[in-house]
Amino acid sequence: MANNEELFKQIISHAKEYGYIFPSSEIYDGLSAVYDYGQYGVELKNNIKQYWWKSMVQFHENIVGIDSAIFMHPTIWKASGHVDAFNDPLIDNKDSKKRYRADVLIEDHIQKIEDKIIKEVEKAKKRFENFDEAMFRQTNQRVVEYQQKMDEITGKYAQLMGDNDLKGIKSLIEELGIACPVSGTKNWTDVRQFNLMFSTQMGSVAEGADTIYLRPETAQGIFVNFLNVQKTGRMKIPFGIAQIGKAFRNEIVARQFIFRMREFEQMEMQFFVRPGEELKWFEYWKSERIKWHQALGIAPENYRFHDHEKLAHYANAATDIEFKFPFGFKELEGIHSRTNYDLSRHEEFSGKKIRYFDTETNESFVPYVVETSIGVDRMFLAVFSNAYCEETLEDGSTRTVLRLPAILAPIKVAILPLVKKDGMPEKAREILNKLQPHFLCQYDEKDAIGRRYRRQDAIGTPFCITVDNQTLADNTVTIRERDSMQQHRIPADESITFLLNNLVL
Numbered sequence: 451m452a453n454n455e456e457l458f459k460q461i462i463s464h465a466k467e468y469g470y471i472f473p474s475s476e477i478y479d480g481l482s483a484v485y486d487y488g489q490y491g492v493e494l495k496n497n498i499k500q501y502w503w504k505s506m507v508q509f510h511e512n513i514v515g516i517d518s519a520i521f522m523h524p525t526i527w528k529a530s531g532h533v534d535a536f537n538d539p540l541i542d543n544k545d546s547k548k549r550y551r552a553d554v555l556i557e558d559h560i561q562k563i564e565d566k567i568i569k570e571v572e573k574a575k576k577r578f579e580n581f582d583e584a585m586f587r588q589t590n591q592r593v594v595e596y597q598q599k600m601d602e603i604t605g606k607y608a609q610l611m612g613d614n615d616l617k618g619i620k621s622l623i624e625e626l627g628i629a630c631p632v633s634g635t636k637n638w639t640d641v642r643q644f645n646l647m648f649s650t651q652m653g654s655v656a657e658g659a660d661t662i663y664l665r666p667e668t669a670q671g672i673f674v675n676f677l678n679v680q681k682t683g684r685m686k687i688p689f690g691i692a693q694i695g696k697a698f699r700n701e702i703v704a705r706q707f708i709f710r711m712r713e714f715e716q717m718e719m720q721f722f723v724r725p726g727e728e729l730k731w732f733e734y735w736k737s738e739r740i741k742w743h744q745a746l747g748i749a750p751e752n753y754r755f756h757d758h759e760k761l762a763h764y765a766n767a768a769t770d771i772e773f774k775f776p777f778g779f780k781e782l783e784g785i786h787s788r789t790n791y792d793l794s795r796h797e798e799f800s801g802k803k804i805r806y807f808d809t810e811t812n813e814s815f816v817p818y819v820v821e822t823s824i825g826v827d828r829m830f831l832a833v834f835s836n837a838y839c840e841e842t843l844e845d846g847s848t849r850t851v852l853r854l855p856a857i858l859a860p861i862k863v864a865i866l867p868l869v870k871k872d873g874m875p876e877k878a879r880e881i882l883n884k885l886q887p888h889f890l891c892q893y894d895e896k897d898a899i900g901r902r903y904r905r906q907d908a909i910g911t912p913f914c915i916t917v918d919n920q921t922l923a924d925n926t927v928t929i930r931e932r933d934s935m936q937q938h939r940i941p942a943d944e945s946i947t948f949l950l951n952n953l954v955l
């Protein structure tokens with residue numbers, strides 16, 4: 451069994467080998483933290499987006515979608531706080547000239563202590579089971595010591611970050627003896643703030659040009675359209691506006707494949723509620739969103755909530771849904787109760803009233819907002835890494851299979867003539883023509899049938915329909931199921947119904 455690092459490498463290389471994800475500009479040696487989606491990747495991505503859009507917009511009478519532009523008036527980013535505060539603290543190692551996020555260096559250090567605690571707890575358990583009391587006590591003592599150390603560092607770190615104390619952060623890095631992974635030295639520069647927004651110029655001549663930004667989140671496009679949508683859609687509070695679109699962040703440390711990218715996609719929904727009702731709706735969306743994830747059939751132990759103890763100044767509740775990626779539990783989705791901060795700031799900066807008149811109470815107010823925000827690419831990585839599986843079969847052979855939830859799989863069904871003769875290709879194409887209007891299908895007649903099944907397993911196709919001699923005699927086909935590899939025979943004319951019944955959640 452591969453260790454997690456090895457497994458993650460295998461997942462990345464599988465994604466490339468099977469046309470899911472390619473490094474951007476690869477023939478020019480790539481562009482850091484930017485990726486292209488290949489022929490299967492784009493399908494999986496579209497299916498994720500559709501699954502989200504349906505659950506948000508189609509299944510909620512009071513949620514509508516929009517598609518706002520990436521470029522927006524620059525004052526929006528002043529109002530939202532991004533110009534002044536959307537920063538990461540960066541630090542350089544003077545010897546290797548490598549740049550790091552100071553907070554990530556400290557968090558990685560804390561993570562190492564946490565890993566040690568997990569190992570020691572395992573050891574302690576074994577010693578307890580073996581009635582080795584003396585050793586158990588010793589190990590337990592170490593767990594307590596590591597835990598105290600971790601709590602102390604975590605507390606100090608949170609305080610420094612909260613106070614934006616850059617000098618203090620550098621001192622903590624020195625105090626913890628953190629060395630540059632490349633040079634191995636502790637020769638650090640001071641910590642500086644680095645704004646994550648990409649900027650560009652709008653206008654044909656530089657002199658008259660205005661600096662504009664590539665949006666770092668899609669949410670602001672929703673806030674500035676609040677009145678447009680509320681009025682034209684005659685929306686009554688509580689209601690939501692959903693959007694899927696690209697976002698851009700100049701991440702200092704871009705790593706872990708598509709987990710942290712410089713160009714990525716978000717699926718965000720802002721739910722506008724009456725003041726005072728936001729915490730009730732926050733709990734509602736927490737529960738709705740975890741249900742959405744778990745409906746995909748991924749084991750529940752892969753998800754956990756991480757409630758924020760230290761809240762951003764505009765939030766009065768926040769949680770992350772974390773997923774167990776191959777490199778550990780990390781944020782997949784954020785759910786935030788953002789109060790009326792964003793709309794109020796846009797009122798202030800635009801000078802326009804952004805109010806809702808409540809006909810039930812005859813009151814006018816700036817609505818409060820509960821936001822759900824998930825990265826499409828992160829969701830892709832969660833689904834893809836969870837689906838990747840190398841298994842040894844009963845006959846000792848191995849197969850690589852992507853156990854993707856059927857609803858998200860790029861190709862829903864492959865149609866395979868057993869051999870390339872005796873009228874089987876023609877019959878297979880006839881079935882293909884009937885299925886194509888309903889599902890994304892793939893026709894394949896090259897190589898032995900076993901190899902074709904393996905190819906479909908590797909791209910995650912849930913079903914293969916095989917046309918054989920018996921098909922020509924009685925118009926039945928075999929359906930092979932990807933995960934169990936079991937086959938059964940059904941009338942060819944029932945293929946659509948079978949697939950429709952089996953490609954739902």
Ligand code: GAP
Pocket residue numbers: 666667668669699701708709710711712714715716718781782783784821823824825826827828829
């Ligand atoms: N509007 C709120 C917002 O943008 P966020 O926590 O910064 O909040 C929301 O981002 C989600 O967007 C994250 O939970 C993550 O899934 C995704 N995301 C953020 N930065 C990302 C990046 N650099 N690469 C890929 N996904 C990212």
